[in-house]
Every structure is written in C-alpha cells, then in structure tokens.
Amino acid sequence: MQPAPTTSNRGILRYSQGREKFSMNRLIPSPDLRSFITHYWLIAWDLRGQNSYRQEVLQHPGVNLVFERGKTCVHGVRKGRSSYLLQEQGEVFGILFRPGGFYPFLQEPVSSLTDQSVPLDSLFDVDRNALEDTLFSMETGSDRIHVVEQFLRNQHPKRDPQIETINEIVHYIIEHREINRVEEIAVHFGLSPRTLQRIFSLYVGVSPKWVIQRSRIQDAVELADGGVTPEWSKLALDLGYYDQAHFIKDFKTIVGSSPHEYATNGLN
Incomplete structure (x- = not known):
C-alpha cells in the first residue's frame, strides 16, 4: 500500500509545532x-x-471513523474546532470519508452526526473490542487497511452518483476563493439553493455556506502557518469577504484568536 499522494496538512492548526509531538x-x-x-x-x-x-x-x-483502543467512534463534522489530547504513548487509525461518502454506510441524514461522536457499535453490528484487538495487532499499515476494508465491505455500501456531485461542488468552492454566496454555486451546478441545502444536509451534515466559510479560513490558516504574515486586508478580499472586519470576526470565532495573533504566536 502506497502513501496517499496528498501531503497537505490543511486544517491542522499549528502543524509545524504538532509534528514535533506526533x-x-x-x-x-x-x-x-x-x-x-x-x-x-x-x-x-x-x-x-x-x-x-x-x-x-x-x-x-x-465524517471520520477513528479506531483507538476502547474508544473507537464515528465522528461527525465538527462545526467549530475539534481537539485531541496527546499524552503518554498511543496511536490511532482513522478513516476520512469523502464529503457525502459516509451516507451509503449510515443510510440516514448525516446531519444526525454533526457535532457528535458515536461509538462504532452503536451504528453497526460489530464487536468493537474484537475489531480493535485485530486491527492493532497488525504491525503494518497495509495489514491494518486490510482489516478495516473487510469491515467496510461487509456493510455493503452502494455507489451513489450524488457523492461525485457533492465532491465536485466542494472542489469548486475550494478552487474559487471569490465565491461567497450559496446562490452562485447553485446557479453554476444548475440546482436551486433549496435543493443544494437539502443535499448537503442529507449527505454531508453541514450547509454549503459552512463549507465556504471553513474553506476560506483553512486557506488563511495555511498562509499564516507558512511563516509569512499576509496582508490581511488584501487576503480578506481574495477570500471573497466584503471587508477585513468580517474576515477577522470569522477567523477569531473559528480559530480562537485573531489572524495576527495566530500568525505571530506561530512564529514564537
């Protein structure tokens, strides 16, 4: 099994500090x-x-499915920051599902998982402890993947063309920073705003507007973590914000500090 081609650490706050710890x-x-x-x-x-x-x-x-001894859970999308306390010695094995990709396994609105962490055996007929023991007894990533993929295949998920549409929309949002309105996305994909909202609630668990905002803040964090403090007023406009004040407000609400504080602290 080969490493995934992406090396992006998009979304991991202060990754340069974290990589010294894990x-x-x-x-x-x-x-x-x-x-x-x-x-x-x-x-x-x-x-x-x-x-x-x-x-x-x-x-x-x-959605993430995270395997950890005694704690294996399905984690819905967290609207705010999520965090994990690393202490002593440990390891986790996670599955990041594509936007909409968990719906064929759940077969109910993914919004029911938003901001929730649900034990694996609450959603699937599985002996969670036995699965954890088998998974963590394997020494290589390839062997562990074989274990989890057998579990996933046993759920008999069916391909759903809606997942591809959703991922095209998410990719479009990421690639077009200037977009800041759901109506623009709906028009581009030939959907009504209401239909777009319904699809995202059912398959993704969050709204298209949330995806736009999250992508823009992730962009800003990546730049701030790059070691060079951006010109925030220009960046705000580049990210589709009408003014710097709205950008700073969103950034502080989501990240927990102002863009300048975040960038400055990251250089310490």
Whole structure:
C-alpha cells in the first residue's frame, strides 16, 4: 500500500509545532472504496516523560471513523474546532470519508452526526473490542487497511452518483476563493439553493455556506502557518469577504484568536 499522494496538512492548526509531538502517515484506499473514502490516516505519539499536547483541527466536511483502543467512534463534522489530547504513548487509525461518502454506510441524514461522536457499535453490528484487538495487532499499515476494508465491505455500501456531485461542488468552492454566496454555486451546478441545502444536509451534515466559510479560513490558516504574515486586508478580499472586519470576526470565532495573533504566536 502506497502513501496517499496528498501531503497537505490543511486544517491542522499549528502543524509545524504538532509534528514535533506526533508522526502522521496517510494511505490510499483500495480502488473499490475510493468513491467513499478520501484516505486513511495513522497517528502515533510517544510523550512519556513529557507534557501532554493538545492538537486542534479545523475539520474537513467529511465524517471520520477513528479506531483507538476502547474508544473507537464515528465522528461527525465538527462545526467549530475539534481537539485531541496527546499524552503518554498511543496511536490511532482513522478513516476520512469523502464529503457525502459516509451516507451509503449510515443510510440516514448525516446531519444526525454533526457535532457528535458515536461509538462504532452503536451504528453497526460489530464487536468493537474484537475489531480493535485485530486491527492493532497488525504491525503494518497495509495489514491494518486490510482489516478495516473487510469491515467496510461487509456493510455493503452502494455507489451513489450524488457523492461525485457533492465532491465536485466542494472542489469548486475550494478552487474559487471569490465565491461567497450559496446562490452562485447553485446557479453554476444548475440546482436551486433549496435543493443544494437539502443535499448537503442529507449527505454531508453541514450547509454549503459552512463549507465556504471553513474553506476560506483553512486557506488563511495555511498562509499564516507558512511563516509569512499576509496582508490581511488584501487576503480578506481574495477570500471573497466584503471587508477585513468580517474576515477577522470569522477567523477569531473559528480559530480562537485573531489572524495576527495566530500568525505571530506561530512564529514564537
């Protein structure tokens, strides 16, 4: 199994600091599951004798299934920041589903999972402890992928063309920073705003407007984490904001500090 081609750490806050605390690897799914899954991710840490470390993330619009001994859960999209406390020694194995990609497994509105973490065996008929034991007894990423892919295939998900449409829309939002209105997206894809909202609630769990805002803030964070403080007023306009004040308000609400504070603290 080869590492996934993407090396983007988009959404991981202060990644340059975090990578000193943990190691991360991403792997691609087998061809028959790629219509549902973005990638697998493996994180391991050893902080024995050190202070604990809290890693914060601005989540993508995709559900995560995270395997951890005694804690395996399905995590819906978090509208705010999500965080994980790393302490002592540990490892997790995660599956990031494509936007809409978890719907064929859930078969009910994905919005029911938004801002929720649900134990795996609450959603699927599975012995969670046995699955964890099998998964973490495997030493290689390839072997672990084989275990989780057998579990996923046993759920018999059906391909859904709506997932491809949703991912085209999300990609369009990411690539066109100037877009800031749902109506613009609806017109481009020949959908009514109401239909677009309904599709995203059913398949993704968050609104198209949320995806626009999250993508813009992730863009800003990536630039701030790059070591060069941007010209915030120009960046606000580049990201489709009408003015700098609205951009700063959104950034502070989502990230927890102003753009300048975030960039400055990241250089310390």
